[in-house]
Amino acid sequence: DVVMTQSPLSLPVTLGQPASISCRSSQSLVYSDGNTYLSWFQQRPGQSPRRLIYKVSNRDSGVPVRFSGSGSGTDFTLKISRVEAEDVGVYYCMQGTHWPPYTFGQGTKLEIK
């Protein structure tokens, strides 16, 4: 299975400051159809996961514009331009290119400094 490796695993951020999470895959995530199936999920404390980004950089409906995704091949990044209190939680990258199975990163815990 494809291994997804996130860094950092813990991310203390001051309110209003930017945040960045890295995700690396053990194999290229470019699929035969030309798309790259890399998604990002947010899990707030006590809540179910929520998809934020799909196909590297496409924001899901209702996701604030301060969230952006970028990257290609095996290296990907989730950026939050200005962290707000509601952004506290754990963030996961996930690959679907080599499904089945989906594989998730270990998670990055974002907290307010």
Add this chain to the structure above:
Amino acid sequence: EVQLVESGGGLVQPGGSLRLACAASGFSFSSYDMNWVRQAPGKGLECVSYISVTTGATVYADSVKGRFTISRDNAKNSLYLQMNSLRDEDTAVYYCAFTVGDGGIIRNGMDVWGQGTTVTVSS
């Protein structure tokens, strides 16, 4: 409103069985592939099982293969997970989830999740 509601979790002894259910509403359940995803306490996300709506094909994580069975009843808008020979390491919150956005392309991952049901395997 699109909704998934899981049930059936609880405390079970090692070696025991449980059957989880996921009731779907607010969308055409018979049009979508479905998944079970679990999260052990304080841990990350693991895809447990998948079922295709068109072919009935199923996929299982290696960790549950031969012990868990996924099924669906489209007439009842319900997804199930039969869990046998349960182990301590099966202790987790179990979510049902599916992909509806972007044309329902499953490789994008799940964009609709239930609230989860907790399974605890312990003697």
